[in-house]
Amino acid sequence: MRQFLTYLTIAVVSIGSSWLYMKQFGAVPFLLLSIFFFYKTYDEVTGRAKKRRETKQMSHSSAPAGKKAEIIT
Numbered sequence: 827m828r829q830f831l832t833y834l835t836i837a838v839v840s841i842g843s844s845w846l847y848m849k850q851f852g853a854v855p856f857l858l859l860s861i862f863f864f865y866k867t868y869d870e871v872t873g874r875a876k877k878r879r880e881t882k883q884m885s886h887s888s889a890p891a892g893k894k895a896e897i898i899t
Contacts, residue, residue, distance in 0.1 A: 835862060 843855030
């Protein structure tokens with residue numbers, strides 16, 4: 827879902843930027859994109875995105891039931 831929102835945000839900014847360029851406000855889309863990419867980078871660097879991915883993986887997996895195998899040497 828987050829990836830869809832990312833793509834949707836980029837699409838909306840792209841459409842908005844073409845309109846802003848026609849109105850002679852060409853620097854505004856660059857400002858908006860820089861804020862968006864700064865947030866995405868900050869999210870990755872601080873580890874919040876990694877924690878979110880790990881939590882998502884942990885919630886879908888179930889704990890193993892019982893003894894699976896015994897190592898015989």
